[in-house]
Amino acid sequence: MNQQEQPRIEKFVVRFPAGMRDHIAAASRLGHRSMNAEIVARLQHSLGHWPDSLPVARHAAPAGDEECYLLDRFRGLPPAKRQALLALLD
Template identity: 70%
Template sequence: MNAEIIARLQHSLEHCPQQFPRADSAVPHGNEESYLLERFRDLPSGKQQALLALLD
């Protein structure tokens, strides 16, 4: 089974594109702080508290 996994990984890496296409950012460039603050303020109170607890 290990040989099959290694063979599959080698095949995938050999056929992997050198560069992946870049996706547009979900946050507008240059407005990151205001965008995140606005999103935070739109959250329900419980989710705000949960997020703040994670950041502590």
């Protein structure tokens, strides 16, 4: 295969959240492929099902349960985020 027949390969740098690289490495080992091949396969799968896989528009909280929903979400926040939210409300 000469240079004109070779497929074009594009490079793209991605910053992963902490721990994601380890998850990708584990998944790639299970699939017996490189981390790059794992990432590309998952992106191809995701984009192949797009936009069908997008969430359907819906309300964030069931009607009438807004206060309970907000209180549950607030209680699930780390203390620093709770304090930040309360500071915004003051």
